[in-house]
Amino acid sequence: MKKIKIxxxxxxxxxxxxxxxxxxxxxxxxxxxEFELSxxxxxxxxxxxxxxxxxxxEKNVAGVVILKIFEALGYDKGVEVRIHKNIKPGSGLGSxxxxxxxxxxxxNELLGKPLSNEELVKFAMFGEExxxxxxxADNIAPxxxxxxxxxxxxxxxxxxxxxxxxLFVTAVHPQVEVKTADARQILKKNxxxxxxxxxxxxxxGLVAGILKNDFDLIGRSLMDVIVEPVRSILIxxxxxxxxxxxxxxxxxxxxSGSGPSIFMLSxxxxxxxxVGEMMEFEFNEIGVxxxxxxxxxNNSGIQxxx
Amino acid sequence: MKKIKIxxxxxxxxxxxxxxxxxxxxxxxxxxxEFELSxxxxxxxxxxxxxxxxxxxEKNVAGVVILKIFEALGYDKGVEVRIHKNIKPGSGLGSxxxxxxxxxxxxNELLGKPLSNEELVKFAMFGEExxxxxxxADNIAPxxxxxxxxxxxxxxxxxxxxxxxxLFVTAVHPQVEVKTADARQILKKNxxxxxxxxxxxxxxGLVAGILKNDFDLIGRSLMDVIVEPVRSILIxxxxxxxxxxxxxxxxxxxxSGSGPSIFMLSxxxxxxxxVGEMMEFEFNEIGVxxxxxxxxxNNSGIQxxx
Numbered sequence: 001m002k003k004i005k006i007x008x009x010x011x012x013x014x015x016x017x018x019x020x021x022x023x024x025x026x027x028x029x030x031x032x033x034e035f036e037l038s039x040x041x042x043x044x045x046x047x048x049x050x051x052x053x054x055x056x057x058e059k060n061v062a063g064v065v066i067l068k069i070f071e072a073l074g075y076d077k078g079v080e081v082r083i084h085k086n087i088k089p090g091s092g093l094g095s096x097x098x099x100x101x102x103x104x105x106x107x108n109e110l111l112g113k114p115l116s117n118e119e120l121v122k123f124a125m126f127g128e129e130x131x132x133x134x135x136x137a138d139n140i141a142p143x144x145x146x147x148x149x150x151x152x153x154x155x156x157x158x159x160x161x162x163x164x165x166x167l168f169v170t171a172v173h174p175q176v177e178v179k180t181a182d183a184r185q186i187l188k189k190n191x192x193x194x195x196x197x198x199x200x201x202x203x204x205g206l207v208a209g210i211l212k213n214d215f216d217l218i219g220r221s222l223m224d225v226i227v228e229p230v231r232s233i234l235i236x237x238x239x240x241x242x243x244x245x246x247x248x249x250x251x252x253x254x255x256s257g258s259g260p261s262i263f264m265l266s267x268x269x270x271x272x273x274x275v276g277e278m279m280e281f282e283f284n285e286i287g288v289x290x291x292x293x294x295x296x297x298n299n300s301g302i303q304x305x306x
Numbered sequence: 307m308k309k310i311k312i313x314x315x316x317x318x319x320x321x322x323x324x325x326x327x328x329x330x331x332x333x334x335x336x337x338x339x340e341f342e343l344s345x346x347x348x349x350x351x352x353x354x355x356x357x358x359x360x361x362x363x364e365k366n367v368a369g370v371v372i373l374k375i376f377e378a379l380g381y382d383k384g385v386e387v388r389i390h391k392n393i394k395p396g397s398g399l400g401s402x403x404x405x406x407x408x409x410x411x412x413x414n415e416l417l418g419k420p421l422s423n424e425e426l427v428k429f430a431m432f433g434e435e436x437x438x439x440x441x442x443a444d445n446i447a448p449x450x451x452x453x454x455x456x457x458x459x460x461x462x463x464x465x466x467x468x469x470x471x472x473l474f475v476t477a478v479h480p481q482v483e484v485k486t487a488d489a490r491q492i493l494k495k496n497x498x499x500x501x502x503x504x505x506x507x508x509x510x511g512l513v514a515g516i517l518k519n520d521f522d523l524i525g526r527s528l529m530d531v532i533v534e535p536v537r538s539i540l541i542x543x544x545x546x547x548x549x550x551x552x553x554x555x556x557x558x559x560x561x562s563g564s565g566p567s568i569f570m571l572s573x574x575x576x577x578x579x580x581v582g583e584m585m586e587f588e589f590n591e592i593g594v595x596x597x598x599x600x601x602x603x604n605n606s607g608i609q610x611x612x
Contacts (some may be wrong), residue, residue, distance in 0.1 A: 021507045152511040152527065153504070160523065162513050190498055193532070196502045198459070201327045204513045207456040208466050209516040217466065221458065226499070264561045 003036045004109050005306035008102030009146075009298045010087045011094030012171070012263050013138040015224040017202040019229075023094075023142040025294035026169045026263075029086040031098045032305075033062070035106040037305040038078040043067055049085040061096045061127040062103035068126050069107050073114060079107065088291070091173040092257040097139030105144060105302045120144055122157055133181065135171025139257065146301035148210055155216050162210045164299035167216065167251070168272035172279035173261040175289035178234050188229055195225050204240035215251055215267055222252030222265070233259045235280050244282070245275045269294070309342045310415050315452075315604045316393045317400030318477070318569050319444040323508040324562035327457050329400075329448040332569075333601035334467060337404045338472040338611075339368070340388040341412040348384045349373055355391040362436030367402045367433040368409035374432050375413050379420060384525045385413065394597070397479040398563040403445030406433025411450060412606045426450050439487065445563065451492075454516055459590035468516045470605035471524065473557070474578035478585035479567040481595035484540050489564035492536055501531050519572055521557055521587035528558030528571070541566045543588050550588070551581045575600070 006056075007030045015022040038044075043057035043066045057063030062081055069075070081103070087095040104120040104127075115123070121144055125135040137157065141149040147164035202221045209217030232238040232255060245253065245264045249271040254263030262279065266272040276292040283290035313336045321328040344350075349372045363369030368387060375381070387409070393401040401495035410426040410433075429452055431441040443463065446541040447455040457463075508527045515523030518545070538544040538561060551559065551570045555577040559570030568585065569599035582598040589596035 004384070018510065020503045021510055054416070078581070095468060150507070150510050150514060152507045162514060184574070187499060189497050190496045191482045191502055193493060193497050195496055196497055196505070196532070197326045199502070200506045201456070201458045203510050204324065204327055204456050205464070205466060207510045208456060208468060208514040208517060209515060220464070226502070 001110055004078045004106055004304060005032065005034045005065060006102055006106050007032055007303045007305055008098035008143055010125055011097055011139040011142045013094065013097045013257040014206060014244060015075055016208065016228065017199055017206055017275060020138060022148065023138040024148045024300035025142040025146050025301060026171065028293040031087055031102060032084040033102045033106055034082040036043055036080045037110055038080055041076055042078045043081065045081045045083065047083050047085065050251065051089050053089065053192045061099040061131050063121050064101050064130050065103040066107050066126045069123050074286035075111065087114065088173060092178065092259045092261040093173060094139035094143060094257065096128060097143050100111055100124035101113065101140045101143040102302060103127065103258050109304065117144055120159060121159060143175040144301050146299050154224045162207065164297050165210060165213060169263055169267045169295055170266065170272045170275040170279065171256060171261055171263045171293045173291045174236065174283045174291065176236065176260050183231055185228060191226055198225050219251035222254060224254060228254050231255055231259055235262065236286060236288060241279055244278050248274045248276065248278060250275050307416055308608060311338065311340045311413055312408055312412050313609045313611055314449055315402035317403055317445040317448045319400065319563040320588050321512065322530045323505055323512055323548065324533065324553040325533045326442065326444060330454045331448040331452050331604035332477060332499040334599040335392040337393050337408060338390040339408045339412055340384045341416055343416055344384040344386055346384045347382055349387065351387045351389065353389050353391065354379055357391055359395065359397050367405040367437050370436050371406050371429050372413050373431040375410065375429050381417065381609055386561035393481060398481060398565045398567040399477060399479060400445035400449060400563065402434060403449050407446045408608060409433065415610065423450055423592060424463060424465060450607050452605050453603065470515065470603050471516060471519060474572045475499040475569055475601055475603060476479065476578045476581040477562060477569045477584065477599045478571065479597045480542065480589045482488040482566045483543065484600045489537055489540065493533060497532055502512060504531050524559035527548055528560060530560060533589035534560050537561055537565055541568065542592060542594060544568065547585055547588055550584050554580045554584060556581050
């Protein structure tokens with residue numbers, strides 16, 4: 001194979017109570033990436049979107065991942081990469097993870113699949129490191145595996161694919177800036193043991209709900225007494241939108257990754273759409289530009305489309 | 307029905323990383339309890355063991371549970387209760403939970419099952435309150451439901467039965483005194499967020515391992531960076547015994563409840579027995595009286611035997 005085109009899905013990290021360990025792939029939005037092997041050595045990146053991301057390979061999230069893979073495999077030829085990003089950088093929907101995971105996946109396919117999924121995650125983590133300074137896998141793992149994944153530990157890497165509940169996801173990206181580094185810095189370094197116990201009850205309940213396909217249990221486990229109360233103050237109307245979403249019949253939800261995007265899970269497409277309309281209305285009302293995505297949990301991860 | 311005899315199993319609370327939320331029933335040891343309805347009002351308790359536990363109903367763990375149930379149901383007659391306790395008080399193997407849960411279960415059977423399992427847990431929690439000052443359900447829930455249970459929250463009570471992995475359990479009770487209240491007091495009230503993240507990765511992994519029947523995942527999730535490092539100093543030879551158990555092929559384990567008992571899980575009875583012999587040897591060597599139990603995870607909870 002010499003050419004390939006793939007779609008890399010957006011991802012929701014943390015899933016409310018699973019700070020730094022859980023992540024979920026969603027069908028919309030997604031990035032498109034094209035790869036073409038070349039006899040001319042080097043990694044050449046072109047962006048067909050207009051986010052103004054750096055295109056020099058060593059400064060580009062996809063680029064660093066490919067450079068690392070080429071180095072590890074001793075591959076001395078080159079590749080042309082065209083990226084059309086739909087997942088907005090800074091949205092909290094795993095934009096950098098899609099680039100990093102997409103790059104690892106695409107190159108691996110073109111080179112005859114020398115790498116396992118777990119190795120793809122490890123290489124893609126170099127892209128996350130470039131983007132945020134931290135080698136985290138909570139967006140990358142679901143982007144590659146699909147569904148909901150548990151990153152039990154990052155070092156050593158221990159990924160447990162859970163499942164893909166048949167649920168609809170509404171995600172809204174209000175165009176306010178929340179930098180991952182800032183969102184991390186405002187967190188308290190110490191927490192109360194009693195809050196931690198509440199949190200791990202919810203995490204255990206969420207994992208059980210996901211594996212038992214118990215939607216009610218998923219809903220009542222999507223509670224966060226540690227991170228959300230601190231981070232949600234960075235997102236306008238967060239509490240109101242969550243309350244209204246429950247009123248419309250959503251199961252639960254919260255901040256996507258470190259924000260500012262908010263996601264909600266629903267059992268029906270109708271509810272998910274109504275939640276999306278409500279979110280759009282609320283942000284429009286205060287003049288905050290916003291993008292709403294309604295889709296299902298993505299059960300397959302990165303897809304080859306051409 | 308006028309008479310009934312039951313067996314109430316020992317239970318292992320916490321399951322290493324699931325402090326205050328997880329519990330597991332085991333086949334040995336177990337208590338035996340006999341109940342006989344009587345026209346003479348009142349709750350009369352007799353102990354056929356020699357632990358010297360109080361027999362006045364309002365001071366006895368089983369007694370207070372029955373009094374509460376009689377009151378709630380408006381039952382104005384009486385009952386004779388004979389308890390033969392094999393689960394030693396203070397062992398950390400759910401001795402008070404077996405009395406409390408056994409009492410709720412036995413009376414409910416005799417009165418024609420007016421109460422649900424969840425209601426039985428709620429009534430049995432009054433027994434735990436008498437024993438330890440805290441209305442906790444992490445031993446009671448597995449004693450009644452069998453297998454491994456998650457108490458997602460105590461108030462409101464939210465119990466999620468998980469499953470009963472086909473594993474062998476070795477439990478050793480070294481006769482050293484660790485009071486639940488003391489074991490609770492030495493815990494730090496505040497913990498580091500990074501440790502909490504490690505812990506909830508392990509809890510999520512453990513729940514996933516239990517539900518996916520993935521023994522390797524269960525083993526590598528039975529890690530506790532928060533409670534065990536503090537509590538294990540109260541138990542002689544704890545680290546050595548754990549290390550040796552791994553050496554013999556055990557999957558994992560740790561402190562049972564608040565100690566001093568230690569439990570280990572193994573895939574084969576042979577390994578579980580070897581672990582038990584090792585435990586016995588180690589405690590004998592330092593002159594600590596000890597009791598070793600090798601059995602399977604109990605998958606049925608309290609049983610009617612007569």
